[in-house]
Amino acid sequence: MxxxxxxxxxxxxxxxxxxxxxxxxxxxxxxxxxxxxxxxxxxxxxxxxxxxxxxxAGLSVAQIGEVLTVLARHPESAFQALGATLAATHRDPTFSLASEGTTEAAERTVDQLLNEYGWAEVAPPMYRDALVTALTAFYRLGNPDPQEVLGHYADAAAALASADMEAIAEATKIEGVDVEQAVTATVLGETVFAALRRIAHIAASARTQASQGPSGTI
Amino acid sequence: MxxxxxxxxxxxxxxxxxxxxxxxxxxxxxxxxxxxxxxxxxxxxxxxxxxxxxxxAGLSVAQIGEVLTVLARHPESAFQALGATLAATHRDPTFSLASEGTTEAAERTVDQLLNEYGWAEVAPPMYRDALVTALTAFYRLGNPDPQEVLGHYADAAAALASADMEAIAEATKIEGVDVEQAVTATVLGETVFAALRRIAHIAASARTQASQGPSGTI
Known part of the structure; x- marks a missing residue:
């Protein structure tokens, strides 16, 4: 055509x-x-x-170029391609708070969490830094210790990662589904999950409001 | 000063x-x-x-203005403020795929999921549309039915929302922690979770690679 x-x-x-x-x-x-x-x-x-x-997925032209390069380079291993894609598509925010020193409490909390989940060895420094920066902001705003919530977050992240790995392993067994599709599905998954998380929050927040509201109903 | x-x-x-x-x-x-x-x-x-x-959290000046307005307007209810903040901070992507018609299969799958989790009534149209658009792209790329993965995603989203609601309810009981802090913590939580999800993926992908690699180890 x-x-x-x-x-x-x-x-x-x-x-x-x-x-x-x-x-x-x-x-x-x-x-x-x-x-x-x-x-x-x-x-x-x-x-x-x-x-x-x-x-x-909201990637820039440069990021799409990197994903396509990764896919061309690792046509044999979906998991290798996925790792490389996740690194290539990281939206690098200007974490300038970090440059002015993060708090020790934030560093300690993050390293403890990564150790506990067996992630310390493989976590790329940029993600660890993103966590430390976010937690530093969290503490600076005077919030209480988020240990428990962080555990829930890490559990959910681990569950999602397992689900995605299983889906990729299944998909690449089906004839006609290739590494490119499996990896793209995982990238699209981020958008899907973000939307679901917002919906779940709104639903949970409406429920809590209804049960706690002054009149007992919305 | x-x-x-x-x-x-x-x-x-x-x-x-x-x-x-x-x-x-x-x-x-x-x-x-x-x-x-x-x-x-x-x-x-x-x-x-x-x-x-x-x-x-990566918000624009206009979005920050909206969050501050919401916080000033709802100083009494953390959950009302949270709902309004989530709506204000939605990064609106240019979902132009949607304008050319999404597939019926995607619409059906999304509506079924939202009904199953009791989210159909409260889900803002923009999030439902985001899901339909992402799923349409997913199907168009020739991927197999993602029903099972979607269920895992929805479960994880629901678990995170509950954890956040509990944390907010706890935090607002502590003297000196106000609605502003509780809501900001939830917005920061998105960044924290995104980083944790990337780390969990890289860890799971390394593990799967090690167990499936041709040599049996990396």
Whole structure:
């Protein structure tokens, strides 16, 4: 198909397709008759993947490029590709609080937690630092010790990770499902979980309000 | 204290403090002797709060303004404030996939899930739409039915929400901890959980790789 049809079938404007071609996110088409360029199902698939990563998972063009590179480099191991993707897609916030010194209490709490869950060895420094920074802000605002909540958070994170690993292991056993799909599903999973978490909060908050409200009902 | 000392104590540059004053994120100081303006502990606290929301939770100045408005409006109910804050801080992605029609399968799966967990009534349309969009992308990429993983996600979301509600209920019973702190802690919690989830994934992925790798070890 020509670029016009590719644009129509994927919902990506032709100008954007040309941009992705220039940025090497999208593989080049084949030269057809005369001066035409032909695109096939692999282009439709790649554009669907790019849209999912960009629109649903919120990644930048540079981050999508990194994910695609990782996928091309590790076509044999879903778990290797996943690890590399998670590192590539980390949205690096400007944790400038950290540069001014985090509190010792925050450092201690985070290291204790990571040790307890057996994560200390594998946790990338940027995630550990993100935790220390968030906890420092938490303490500075005068909040009480969050030990118990942190345990609940870590339990939930471990449960999600196991569920994702099982799903990837299952999916890659099914014919036609490849590493790329399995990894993308996990990235999309972050968006899905964030939405579910907001909904669960709103529901729990409405319930608690109803049971504690002055009139007993909302 | 004068603006210079306020800047030093909070790590926020004087120019940024002036910007926050103009945007009404920070309350005005008191007029001191001569033409001076004096700031107090309430300004230090507010700046710490703004930094936490901006740097750790990644909110924009406009979103911080909304959170502060919500907190000023609902000083009596932590749960009301929390619900309003979650709505105000939703980072609205450009879900343009949705505008081109999501698949019926995705709609059905999402509605079934929300019904099952008793969330259908309270789920704001934007979160339901986010779920449908993510699932549509998931199906379009040729992935198998995610029913089981979705259940695990929903269970984890419900567990986190309960843990947060308990923590808020506990915290607001402690003298000196106010609604503002409780709500901010929940917003910071999103950052904390995101980092923990990444770490848990990397750990689980390393473990699975080790048990499945060709050599049996990494």
């Amino acid at each position: 020509r670029i016009g049809e590719l644009a129509e079938r994927t919902g990506v404007p032709a100008a954007t397709i040309k941009y992705y071609l220039r940025e090497h996110l999208l593989q080049a088409g084949a030269h057809g008759e005369g001066n035409t360029v032909e695109y096939g199902p692999e282009h439709v698939h790649r554009l669907t993947l790019i849209r999912a990563l960009s629109e649903t | 004068r603006i210079g000392e306020l800047a030093e104590r909070t790590g926020v540059p004087a120019a940024t403090i002036k910007y926050y004053l103009r945007e009404h994120l920070l309350q005005a100081g008191a007029h001191g002797e001569g033409n001076t303006v004096e700031y107090g502990p309430e300004h230090v606290h507010r700046l710490t709060l703004i930094r936490a929301l901006s740097e750790t």
